[in-house]
Amino acid sequence: MIRRSRRGVPAAIAATLVLAVMIAVVWSSVRVLIGQTPLMPVAYVMGLRWNELPVLIGGGVLAALGLVLLAGALIPGKPNVLPLAGQDRLGSAGVTRRSLSRSIAAAAEGVDGVSRATAQVATGRVTAAVRTSLPDATGLPELVQDAVGARLTAVDLQRPPTIRVRVNRSRST
């Protein structure tokens, strides 16, 4: 089971911006109807010519933004859900990438000597970055690797990832 981004955030931003523009347009038109000056500088806009700089710059920016939106809509994006192993009677199963990285970070933090841990999950590879204040961190990467490996075994991804561990030694203040 694989799921990709819903593009919810760009959608929400786009919807809000367009909504705001529509509200401004309606408000200005109403003001024109009741005889007051519209909020937008209509006279200035009506005096603009196509080959003036604001129009050209505006056109360029519009085209660029449009390209970004189009790309975002067409490109599938990184998977949000990673498939689990074993397509049996159950059908298919998956785990969310975000929750998996949280869980792996928690597993790494459970190792003695680790004060804080973060994890990055990519397809095929998991990277755990841990912070320790131990003066001597020998053996720590192996312990973290074991803890992360145990967690991954309990989850059982379809594509078992390689595990990378990075240790940052922090000096106690």
Place this chain on the structure above:
Amino acid sequence: MAEQEHPAAPTPVRSRTPNRPAGLNRTILALLGLAMLAGGLYALLRGLGLIPFGGATVRDPASTLLPTTITSQAWAAYAIITCAGVIGVLCLLWLLAQLGRRRPASRTWRLTGDPETGGTTYLDTDSAADAFADEVQAYTGVHRAHAAITGEPSHATLHLTVTTDADTSITALRERIDTTALPRLCQSLELERIPAEILFVLGTSHSRLHPLDEPREQLGDEPAGQRSS
């Protein structure tokens, strides 16, 4: 980038995991982006005088943005208000669609009738899904479970989302769902089997002491599968 197909499934129809409003968002964003791209390119070309077709005004880069013949007539304002209002309402709906619950509408299935009484049983798939989700939610290590059943009886799919406690063994949980809850669901749906798509969200809460920790039934509902990792 393969979607998981069910090997040897009796119903080879690929189910769509409810991931709304992914399709809606991507479609609207694509159309919007296309319109903006076209509009921006048009403005650039026209401003630089590069448009090869059209009348004299279109080819002249020094023409004004808006036709000078439009005066501020009342009908223009009304038209603008109407159009902008409609677009605004559509935007609101689009925004609201981001928040909606992802469960598709439930259906009522007609199950086989009882030959003795000649009556037919109707089943609301939502209630079957809810009962299934409740059962899974009661398992140790499960923080929350939510289920939906989509499709016709012949091509149905079960969608289950499980939020687990910290340190729960997913493999053991899958095994338990497969051997206990799923057959029970199939029984109530009068299906031999139902393809299931399960989404696990690994949570960070620590298991609460659950009064239902003890196996309720002795039908091979082994808690041995719950050994901690």
